[in-house]
Amino acid sequence: MQKTVFLGQKELGLELDYTFIPYYFGPFSKELQDDVYKLKRLGFIEIKEYVVEDPVTGAMMGFKKIYKITEKAQTKILDEEFKMFVTEKT
Structure with a gap:
């Protein structure tokens, strides 16, 4: 990110x-x-963290983060796009 x-x-x-x-x-x-x-x-994204290890030593090097947009955020985005569409048409 x-x-x-x-x-x-x-x-x-x-x-x-x-x-x-x-x-x-x-x-x-x-x-x-x-x-x-x-x-x-706010519940708009989810973050999953995974440990990153050195492939040779197995020592922890850090974290890998996976980000995902939640259904709540998708609904909010669609609502805003719909409002913009309706506003443009009127």
């Missing part, structure tokens, strides 16, 4: 105003992390 948003800002020119610093596995933004966990608390 962090790297995707970083590249979106740098390569695609997305104006998201996140500040990134170099970190263990690539760019990291505390602000983005805070926003992601807020979305989780």
